[in-house]
Amino acid sequence: MSGTPITLHNSLSRRLEPFAPLDPERGVRIYSCGPTVYSDPHLGNLRAYVFTDTLARMLRWKGYAVTHVVNITDVGHLTSDADAGDDKMEAAAKARAMSAWDIAAHYTGVFKSNLADLNIVPPTHMPTATDHVAGMIEFGQSIAERHCYQIDSGLYFDSTTVPHYGRLAGGQDDAGEGRIDPVAGKRHPQDFAIWRRTPPGETRQMEWDSPWGRGAPGWHLECSVMSRQYLGFPFDIHTGGIDHREIHHVNEIAQNQAFCDCADSGARFWMHNNFLVDRGGKMSKSKGGIATLQSLIDRGVHPLAYRLMCLSAHYRSELEFSPENLLAALTRLKRLVMAARKAIPPETQEEDAERGSDYLAQLDAAVADDLNTPKALPLLETMLADKRLAAGAKAALLSAFDAVLGLELRTLSREALRVRPADAALAAEAIEAKLAERRDARAARDFARSDAIRDELTAAGVEVMDGDPLGWEWKVQL
Numbered sequence: 001m002s003g004t005p006i007t008l009h010n011s012l013s014r015r016l017e018p019f020a021p022l023d024p025e026r027g028v029r030i031y032s033c034g035p036t037v038y039s040d041p042h043l044g045n046l047r048a049y050v051f052t053d054t055l056a057r058m059l060r061w062k063g064y065a066v067t068h069v070v071n072i073t074d075v076g077h078l079t080s081d082a083d084a085g086d087d088k089m090e091a092a093a094k095a096r097a098m099s100a101w102d103i104a105a106h107y108t109g110v111f112k113s114n115l116a117d118l119n120i121v122p123p124t125h126m127p128t129a130t131d132h133v134a135g136m137i138e139f140g141q142s143i144a145e146r147h148c149y150q151i152d153s154g155l156y157f158d159s160t161t162v163p164h165y166g167r168l169a170g171g172q173d174d175a176g177e178g179r180i181d182p183v184a185g186k187r188h189p190q191d192f193a194i195w196r197r198t199p200p201g202e203t204r205q206m207e208w209d210s211p212w213g214r215g216a217p218g219w220h221l222e223c224s225v226m227s228r229q230y231l232g233f234p235f236d237i238h239t240g241g242i243d244h245r246e247i248h249h250v251n252e253i254a255q256n257q258a259f260c261d262c263a264d265s266g267a268r269f270w271m272h273n274n275f276l277v278d279r280g281g282k283m284s285k286s287k288g289g290i291a292t293l294q295s296l297i298d299r300g301v302h303p304l305a306y307r308l309m310c311l312s313a314h315y316r317s318e319l320e321f322s323p324e325n326l327l328a329a330l331t332r333l334k335r336l337v338m339a340a341r342k343a344i345p346p347e348t349q350e351e352d353a354e355r356g357s358d359y360l361a362q363l364d365a366a367v368a369d370d371l372n373t374p375k376a377l378p379l380l381e382t383m384l385a386d387k388r389l390a391a392g393a394k395a396a397l398l399s400a401f402d403a404v405l406g407l408e409l410r411t412l413s414r415e416a417l418r419v420r421p422a423d424a425a426l427a428a429e430a431i432e433a434k435l436a437e438r439r440d441a442r443a444a445r446d447f448a449r450s451d452a453i454r455d456e457l458t459a460a461g462v463e464v465m466d467g468d469p470l471g472w473e474w475k476v477q478l
């Protein structure tokens with residue numbers, strides 16, 4: 001590792017702490033809680049993966065090998081985050097008259113294609129919960145005697161058997177959905193299911209035999225099992241959205257402590273991204289009506305505009321989603337792409353050899369400081385506009401910024417960023433042909449014809465942008 005030492009915010013201490021891998025030979029080991037694949041991921045969910053991807057990119061750029069695990073929750077997550085309610089997968093299967101397995105396969109595919117659209121580096125491993133049920137049962141058996149009790153509805157973890165239960169939630173351990181859950185026979189409200197038995201007379205599409213009866217694992221168990229299997233305890237960084245800080249990660253930590261019979265949480269750093277909110281509050285799948293990445297793409301907005309929007313806020317700050325914010329990000333991305341295109345051909349300005357390393361040091365200082373991407377972006381803009389930077393140095397710097405921020409500025413074309421909804425009335429070629437005709441009409445001073453063409457385009461939802469500072473001649477209205 002070279003350059004500025006890394007500091008990261010650790011939710012365990014609520015402080016910035018110096019970061020170095022626990023085992024330098026193995027590089028950095030990161031586990032990110034993955035999606036529950038019962039519906040399309042919404043933009044808020046995807047913010048969590050833009051964050052972890054940028055974190056992993058920064059660490060790689062700083063010279064570390066990174067092993068990144070993102071699990072797929074395809075069983076066990078209930079409609080509340082606690083132990084009451086239906087299993088999200090089974091409920092979706094019932095509602096859509098599909099098999100739970102088909103639902104899982106479909107939405108896992110959607111998630112993976114969203115990751116690719118956002119230029120997220122494919123995680124090293126993407127294990128599914130259903131492939132790890134045997135491991136979950138084994139893990140459960142190893143902690144059952146000392147830390148769990150059985151009641152009619154299944155095997156429960158006794159939260160009083162581990163030190164400092166709820167420390168991660170930071171004094172909020174009587175908040176959250178898990179605290180009001182009405183499962184009969186639980187010893188403490190915070191206790192949670194390790195294994196949920198299928199109620200007598202019912203069958204589930206996804207169920208397995210276990211020493212505690214036929215049923216399905218509790219949601220928290222999969223992350224303890226898969227993080228340990230793929231990364232080993234303790235690993236370096238565990239991530240998730242800030243909602244996981246209150247229940248899911250608290251319970252993972254309790255399981256990990258029970259497993260190791262020690263006070264260790266299983267990971268050195270626990271990091272949480274804040275929410276993407278809309279004016280109505282936190283975006284959530286259960287509220288419905290939330291935007292998906294595909295809905296932005298269908299409206300003609302390039303997905304990397306959403307990535308840029310995420311990077312323009314610090315991951316620990318709330319970020320408001322609105323069409324205006326998204327379009328502002330799109331415009332910013334267009335400006336960056338135009339500046340990047342100009343930067344790559346050799347320039348002949350007065351050059352200053354020192355400047356390149358200066359920018360590199362500033363990029364390093366920004367991202368090593370708890371991933372301060374909002375600081376890195378204006379630096380990128382200043383760098384691209386700097387006339388005293390040699391063209392070669394600029395291209396090399398652009399590669400560095402792309403490596404960390406994942407915006408693909410070296411290759412993204414200006415054309416790809418034009419707003420062009422999937423259901424637009426006119427194809428791009430037809431619009432270009434009309435505009436060429438309009439140019440000819442204007443050259444011949446036939447302004448009536450020129451205006452008529454403009455009106456025709458407006459009626460088809462195409463805005464003609466004469467004199468646009470970004471050089472766009474048209475866009476399709478959103």
Ligand code: AMP
Pocket residue numbers: 033034035036037043044045046047048073239240241242243244273274275276277282283284
């Ligand atoms: P889920 O599919 O509900 O298990 O969530 C996948 C990831 O998205 C988790 O890390 C959540 O904490 C995170 N998440 C959920 N809602 C939001 C939101 N509105 N903003 C940011 N992250 C979120």
Ligand code: ZN
Pocket residue numbers: 032033034223248
């Ligand atoms: Zn998890």
